[in-house]
Amino acid sequence: MLKCLIIDDEPIAQNIIRGYLDDTPGLVLFGVCDNAIEALEVLENNDVDIIFLDIEMPKLSGLSFLKTLEKIPETIITTAYREFAVEGFELSVADYLLKPYSFERFLKAINKVKKKIEAEHRLGKGSGMVEQPYTYFKSGRKNVKVKYDEIVMIEGLSNYVKIHLKEDKILVVYERLSQLxxxxxxHKFARIHKSYIISLxxxxxxxIDSVEIGGKELSIGKSYKERFLSKIKKLNP
Structure with a gap:
């Protein structure tokens, strides 16, 4: 069963998703949050497979919320605002549902997420499976095997990234930082800035404001600072 979390401040929207979840095999409602701040605490202490995320919410918008997350569950945006679609997909959301949406459209989004999760499980990334010490990155026409302990940091540059490896090697990958x-x-990596992921x-x-790694001093973004420092403290209690 895939655990689902609803993050939406509208009771009507919450109830629609509740009903759709009840009618869809393989899904279970884990919880409902009225705002992103509440959802941050839930995700900090629990593993959730799918989140249904509204954009316009009090305190913190849905897209700003995604940018603060270190580990992002599969995300289905549910909103009445079409203009945020591009930014949403730049954050690698699984799908973007415009309110009001039908049960058929809901199922299409769910099937897309299920296929992605199943593919990750086959690659050994699913829950309960042994974590592989490496992954493959597509660079040009090749899939390049890279061990996680070889990665120093990853630098995001528009539609591609530079993976900085040991011995000053660099691998260019045409993928977004949020997807990587x-x-x-x-537990091995942390995002410290909209443009950087580093190896802890x-x-x-x-x-408080910077990290020195690989001979470079990198700034810690305001929205990433609290989560990064918390992760460091957990590693060095």
């Missing part, structure tokens, strides 16, 4: 964030082991094992030193 889903692939990397959560390769940090030379860090402060």
């Amino acid at each position: 964030q889903k692939i990397l082991p959560y 094992e390769k940090i030379n030193n860090y402060g």
Whole structure:
């Protein structure tokens, strides 16, 4: 069963998704959050497979909320605002549902997510499976095998990234940083800025506002600071 979390401040929208979940095999409602702040606490302490996320909410918008997450569940945006679609897909959301949407359209989004999760399980990334010490990145026409402990940091540049490896090697991959964030082991890497993911094992030193790694000093973005420092403290209690 896939655990689902609804994040929406509209009771009517919540109830529609509840009903659709009840009618869809293989899905279970884990919880409902009225705002993104409440959802942050839930995701910090629980594993959720799919989130249904509204965009316009009090305190913190849905898209701003996604940018703060270190480990992003499969996300289906549910909104009445078409203009946020491009930004949503840039954050690698699974699908974008415009309110009001039909049960048929809901199922199409769910099937897309299920296929993606099943593919990840076959690659050994699913829950209960042994984590592989490496992954493959598509660079040009080749799929290049890279061990996680070889990665120093990953730099996001528009529609592609530079993966900085040991011995000053660089691998260029035409993928978004947010998508690679889903692939990397959560306990080994941290996103510290909209443009950087770093290996926690390769940090030379860090402060409140910056990290030194691979001979470079990188700024820690405001929206990533609290989560990064919390992760560091857990590694060094």
